[in-house]
Amino acid sequence: MNGGNTSKHTSYDEKVKRLSPKSEKPMSLVKAFVVGGLICVLGQLIRDTGLAFGLDEEAAALLCTFLLIFLSALLTGLGVYDKLGRFAGAGSIVPITGFANSMVSPAMEFKREGYITGVGAKMFVIAGPVLVYGICSSILVGLIYFFLRIAFKG
Amino acid sequence: MNRNTKRRGRQSYVLPSKPRVKSFAAIAGKKEGEGPFGADFDIVISDDTLGEKSWERAESRMLEDVIRLCLEKKDLLAEGVDAFLGGDLLNQIVSASFAARQLGMPFLGLYGACSTMAESLLIGSMLIDGGFAQNVVCATCSHFSTAERQYRFPLEMGSVRPPYAQWTVTGAGATALTAEQNHPIAIESLTLGAVVDYNQNDENNMGAAMAPAAADTLRRHLTEMNRSADYYDLIVTGDLGRVGQALFEELCADHKIELKGRYMDCGSEIFAPEQNLYAGGSGCGCSAVVLNGKLLKEMERGERRRMLFMATGALLSPTTTLQGESIPGIAHAVSLEVC
Structure with a gap:
């Protein structure tokens, strides 16, 4: 039966499409924009405060990353970040706080399966693919940059 | 024999x-x-x-x-x-x-x-x-x-x-x-459901995967028992949710089964819309708590005399979903009556 897309299934697919409610696109875009934007404003605020207190550019950027990750982990632990995620969608998933949430939440969830086979093994279950493809593409881009530089120097 | x-x-x-x-x-x-x-x-x-x-x-x-x-x-x-x-x-x-x-x-x-x-x-x-x-x-x-x-x-x-x-x-x-006969509610007939798969792949839309199985079991039950839907005071599905319920109603209409006012889905009803829980409830417990909390009580009080209870299942696993398999559905029917 599986894979056999007969006309019966096609007409059923049309029913499913017609009767399944759609996500409210414009509203969820606005929510994502506002929350995502606010997270970035907070980051900027931390960075500027760091600079005002005499940190150099690099240290200020690091401070910003650390604090955002810490806040996200804290809010995840307090059971707030999932509610924010439900409201904001990609707005709270895409910034670095979303990445932290994707590591802290499985770590909390799988603690009962032990620190090695649970927390250790499952911590990267969501963030893992991001890391794998993030690192792979950074290597790829680095190689392209490297060869382009040789080509243009030569 | x-x-x-x-x-x-x-x-x-x-x-x-x-x-x-x-x-x-x-x-x-x-x-x-x-x-x-x-x-x-x-x-x-x-x-x-x-x-x-x-x-x-x-x-x-x-x-x-x-x-x-x-x-x-x-x-x-x-x-x-x-x-x-x-x-x-x-x-x-x-x-x-x-x-x-x-x-x-x-x-x-x-x-x-x-x-x-x-x-x-x-x-x-x-x-x-x-x-x-x-x-x-x-x-x-x-x-x-x-x-x-x-x-x-x-x-x-x-x-x-x-x-x-x-x-x-x-x-x-x-x-x-x-087996004792001194209790009012009896199980009178049964229909063993077949697995039905209309090639649905979205594991978030399980109502859509299960609705064809529910419609198939209901149609078979009514045909084989030589009954029409109005034989029952209430026909109940397990956890189709609001999307699956709408699909089930359309499929029944296609089969010329008239449900009008004698149908409910436990998943659609267990949560109030303002609880904001998407298309409703699911899970084994969904039809189990509605049947054993509410529906059997109503039968015991004599408010309903004949009920067809059809719990519905989506027979997927996280592995089959990741491997891109479609979601097979199943529904079994149990006919209960007050003697």
Whole structure:
């Protein structure tokens, strides 16, 4: 039966499409924009405060990353970040706080399966693919940059 | 001797001895307690860990508790139960088998995903009608937090669901069936569902995957029992949710089955729309708590005389979803009547 897309299934697919409610696109875009934007404003605020207190550019950027990750982990632990995620969608998933949430939440969830086979093994279950493809593409881009530089120097 | 005297058509059966519902009980979680049927449940738990150290233990405890409660109501002893038939959604149906370990009853573990309540009633009533058992307990459960971590994402992850997704019910329901004839509600006939797959791939839209199976089982039941839908006061589906319910109603209309006003879906009704739980409830516990909390009570009070209970199941696993398989659906039908 599986894979056999007969006309019966096609007409059923049309029913499913017609009767399944759609996500409210414009509203969820606005929510994502506002929350995502606010997270970035907070980051900027931390960075500027760091600079005002005499940190150099690099240290200020690091401070910003650390604090955002810490806040996200804290809010995840307090059971707030999932509610924010439900409201904001990609707005709270895409910034670095979303990445932290994707590591802290499985770590909390799988603690009962032990620190090695649970927390250790499952911590990267969501963030893992991001890391794998993030690192792979950074290597790829680095190689392209490297060869382009040789080509243009030569 | 004709060995098939109880069989009607290909998939339906009548039970001449009319096994009775002796007792029933339902335990539900906090969100379910805040829903429209909150007052119908025997117990609404406020702490969904039940003081246990894991969600899995909590789910199993809930099942054990609901069975004990079901037996206590009619002073049935565990020793007097010839078989406990049940299952759940967790891998290797551990909630049911771990509960069976505590209860010390002969145990048949069943897996029919969310159709388990009907599946257990179907086999349990056959055991009694066949003269193999005097008393059986049919029970099932589900827990939001165990289902989430098995099928979806960690609880604290800030993910988004589509509006047609469903919310796994935290709850457990048990029905004790007996050969004794001095109880009002009887199981009169059954239809064993076939697996139906209309090539649906979206694991968030399980109502769409299950609706064709429910429509198929209903059509077969009515044809093979030579009945029309208005034979029943109420036709109940398990956890199609609001999307699956709409699809089921359209499929029934295509088959010229008139449901008008005599149909409900437990998943669509268990939560109020303002609880904002997407398309409604799902999980084995969904139809189990509605049947054992609300519907059987209504029959006992004589408010309904004939009811067709069809719990529906989506027979997928996280592995098959990742491998791109479509979602097979199933539904079993149990016809209950007040004698």
